[in-house]
Amino acid sequence: MDAALLLLADSRLPAGGHAHSGGAEQAVRAGAITGTEDLARFLRGRLATTGLVTAALSAAACHLAVLLGSHGEDGGRPWTEPSAAAAAESETDARAAWRELDAEADARTASPAQRYAARTQGRLLLRSGRRIWPSPVLDTLAQAVPDGVHHPIALGAVAAAAGCSRHDAAMAAAYTSITGPATAAVRLLGLDPVVVHRVLAGLVPDLSGVARTATAAASGTVEAGVAARGTAAEAVLRIAWEELPAHAAPALDLLAEQHLRTEVRLFVS
């Protein structure tokens, strides 16, 4: 684990995460979360679905950032690796590669409200990330998806710029997929924060498992693409992102859409 992961996963990272409840606010309103037991089930299911998908996208984005960033101008990066040749040959290809991964996130996010929340958070994270860990790869990503890339993709790319590994990127995504809603529930229901942290502690084995599965999925996907390459540019564009997990959470989709249509709300999502 790189120490930068601690900064990246910290809720104090100024990237707008504090205003998102990940469906928890609506679940509280609907009576689906009333106490710590409901909350534990909510978080466990969220982690196994959305958490896994975002962790895999984050690991994939971290991997892609390393591939693209190891090309050319940025030779001094600590994460430069021999696969430099696999990087996109041009900025245009690099942008296309980011847009392809972003389209995979879109295809895994059926709810427009969830896409909006993911893009808003991604835009804010990338904005802060570029100032904290400046990197040409992040500039390229921002230009590839100007209205805001999906949050896990921003997270993975920023993780790479911060010097984190794919596994770190996956862990950060999995972790934030449950800590945000947990904090929101503490605020909304007045739950004992120590008890809620005990719930989170109980999810540690699940977190590790999700991060491991997500990293393996992303690595397998990228390596297959790179192995099958013709030119370096083609390799990045040929990565079979469809292999990444796509676990759906229909209740979260419904909650996200209901939330957006609720007059009085405290959180963005």
Add this chain to the structure above:
Amino acid sequence: MSANHDDRHHSPDPHGRALRLGVGGPVGSGKTALVAALCRTLGPVLRLGVVTNDIYTTEDADFLRRAGVLDPERIVAVQTGCCPHTAIRDDIAANIDAVETLEERFGPLDLVIVESGGDNLTATFSRGLADQQIFVLDVSGGDKVPRKGGPGVTSADLLVINKTDLAKHVGADLTVMSRDAAAVRDGKPVLFTSIREVPEVYSVAEWVHGVVQSWAHTQAHHPHGPVVPTANA
């Protein structure tokens, strides 16, 4: 097309943007009324945008839109997830995004007002978000509030004490408030208002217009040239 023209992630050059004015203060002190008044008075002479930070949903933004003081499109609401002070101080990302979105859509602008959600006396704006800030108190909280200080009262660039028309009803002594505020504010200005009685808030508008002009003056490299008209407010 320049690299940052199609790039909403880019933080604009601080010399090439509008003045960002934070308006904070406790719940009910008259922040939204002040923002509406400023829009009404300065709208004809400055290019404006407004960002609201409501505790609940978009009430303040809706109020401002209904007041008809500004093109509704130029009013953007940010949700703060139970923590209004976090959004203006510790994690300003959503507010910066809203400000830059306004500037991108309607720019160049002269002034973007960021109204905080009603909070306590310790809530102040990060210098990363607001170039200048106004803290709004009202007399109904009692004349001891300025003496108690707190970062809002002591450090705001302008302290506005509103609802002076209520002073006689709540037994607040404006002289005491003025003296106490001056003592903790190290010479920074304090203005008394009754927005209900004088909805144009000339004194505050004049102060705001002044800081906008100074801001524009410092922008030697402004790509659009000086953006503040010379007409008096």
Add this chain to the structure above:
Amino acid sequence: MGVTTGGTTEVTPVQAIGAAPVRGGTGRRALFARAAVATALSGGRTVLDTLRSAPPLTLRQTGPGTVHLVATAAGPLGGDDLGLSIDVAPGTVLTIASVASTLVLPGPEESAESVLVVDARVGAGATLVYAPEPTVLAAGCAHRMVVRLTLEEGASVSWREEIVFGRHGERPGRCHARFDTTAGGVPLLRQEFVVGDPAVDASPAVYGDARCVGTTLLAGPAFGTPPGEAVISAGCAVLPLAGQGTLVSALAPDAPTLRARLTWGETQILPA
């Protein structure tokens, strides 16, 4: 694919090309089956070019451009390896339905998964309606379902999937379903559903207290225009996708309610 009461079901291959028993057991034997249907354009009309059944996947033509899946064997049962290939030629129209719900049962070897892979290609300007009855996950089953749907330019599809978590009062077995749809080579929808994982089943984030989950994917000119924004009602969301298409997603306590919710959602799409 059909309802069964369990036990041995006689296998009567009807045009059962490509079907072969692969393993012995106490119930009926596990089956390897590859069924296929393909259309062609003949004189401006849709004809069935290929109709190949393979028990338990038996296909019968029931109308012009309409095929029903009928039950000729129990299951799927654990150990079954089933494949259905659907090829809708450019400009043709095909409807696939089933006469009864599919009951997925455990096989003779408890650990053996049943696998059903549906590969569907819809050609340019073609239309596919895929609307089988629900898949019911009986206790102890272990099922894997894979749908790969490929839409060419201008293709239209209405694809309904309903999964019921066990028969009445029954705890469901395990199921892992994956749906992948691409349109013009671009991913449109990728979704996986896992049932029978205790971390997920009772979670208010995933299925809540529902006993069924279902979706209808509507895409292409034949099925009108997606609504400008999502539309929701109790247990149902009509979700305009990022690409050209709409997903009707529903949760329900029972299969009839699920169907009613999906049907309501499908009517929210603006007509063509």
